Amino acid sequence: MIRIASAPHVARFALHGARIGIDRVDDAMIVLLAARRRLVAAVAPAKRALHVPVRDIVREAQVHERARRLAGRLNLPPASADHLMQTLVGDACQQQANEGATTEPERAPRSPLRLLPPPRYWRLPLSLVPASVRDAIAVRVLSRAVADSLDADDLSVVAHRRLGIEVTDLHLRWVLELRDGRLHRAGEPAEAVVHGTATDLLLLSSRQEDADTLFFQRRLKLTGDVELGLTVRNLLDRLPWDTLPLAVRIPLNRIARTLRDARAAHHATGAAS
Numbered sequence: 432m433i434r435i436a437s438a439p440h441v442a443r444f445a446l447h448g449a450r451i452g453i454d455r456v457d458d459a460m461i462v463l464l465a466a467r468r469r470l471v472a473a474v475a476p477a478k479r480a481l482h483v484p485v486r487d488i489v490r491e492a493q494v495h496e497r498a499r500r501l502a503g504r505l506n507l508p509p510a511s512a513d514h515l516m517q518t519l520v521g522d523a524c525q526q527q528a529n530e531g532a533t534t535e536p537e538r539a540p541r542s543p544l545r546l547l548p549p550p551r552y553w554r555l556p557l558s559l560v561p562a563s564v565r566d567a568i569a570v571r572v573l574s575r576a577v578a579d580s581l582d583a584d585d586l587s588v589v590a591h592r593r594l595g596i597e598v599t600d601l602h603l604r605w606v607l608e609l610r611d612g613r614l615h616r617a618g619e620p621a622e623a624v625v626h627g628t629a630t631d632l633l634l635l636s637s638r639q640e641d642a643d644t645l646f647f648q649r650r651l652k653l654t655g656d657v658e659l660g661l662t663v664r665n666l667l668d669r670l671p672w673d674t675l676p677l678a679v680r681i682p683l684n685r686i687a688r689t690l691r692d693a694r695a696a697h698h699a700t701g702a703a704s
């Protein structure tokens with residue numbers, strides 16, 4: 432009788448005690464998160480100086496692997512360790528994106544690049560170029576980049592699928608289809624569309640930003656068939672930049688970098704591009 436009567440009492444006591452302990456552990460985790468964020472704050476400027484993208488997939492794989500190994504030694508479910516690390520790495524990426532946004536304008540006001548018109552001002556001159564010429568050039572350049580960089584096996588997954596590219600600030604949109612290992616202009620509608628500004632698409636093509644980061648920061652968006660979109664995203668990430676000829680790589684790199692710096696300068700002067 433006594434035991435039954437006292438059980439809820441004991442359970443309440445145990446629950447209360449455990450919750451005090453959980454609160455302490457949670458406090459410690461927040462303190463550790465603050466420490467992790469301070470280290471991430473040191474990583475961001477180093478990466479900017481080295482011109483390497485925010486996201487480093489290889490490093491992330493190592494971070495997950497270490498966490499999984501430690502979880503295994505402590506008899507924790509590997510999925511729980513994975514979830515925790517995903518949250519922490521996601522937070523670190525967001526932090527670096529925010530820091531980039533707040534520190535860039537501080538450096539930018541003195542840049543003469545603010546005088547360079549943002550891409551949206553090129554809309555008018557571009558609209559004067561006949562659409563057939565614009566399209567032929569775009570398809571040729573993209574086809575060359577894709578064919579030079581990816582092999583037939585890689586490309587077979589998107590063969591005969593209609594993929595759209597929309598350059599949002601230039602109001603340009605192409606729908607492309609891969610046939611016989613080459614891109615061709617396809618009739619609308621696209622099954623999946625990648626949307627981004629001229630600057631972000633060029634940063635992606637010149638590998639100064641990786642697809643993952645751009646999608647994560649919502650600077651690139653995918654609409655339409657999700658599965659096809661994810662396949663395209665994976666292909667974009669695997670585009671081996673070093674197989675492109677130097678004659679393409681160097682100017683592409685310079686243009687993308689100039690546009691990125693000009694955008695930072697425009698943001699600093701309040702004229703976003």
Ligand SMILES: O=C(O)C(=O)C[C@]1(C(=O)O)C=C[C@@H](O)C=C1
Binds near residue numbers: 474487488494519524
């Ligand atoms: O090590 C880095 O480069 C970081 O930016 C930190 C971190 C992480 O949170 O561990 C975040 C993003 C990168 O993709 C890789 C790792």
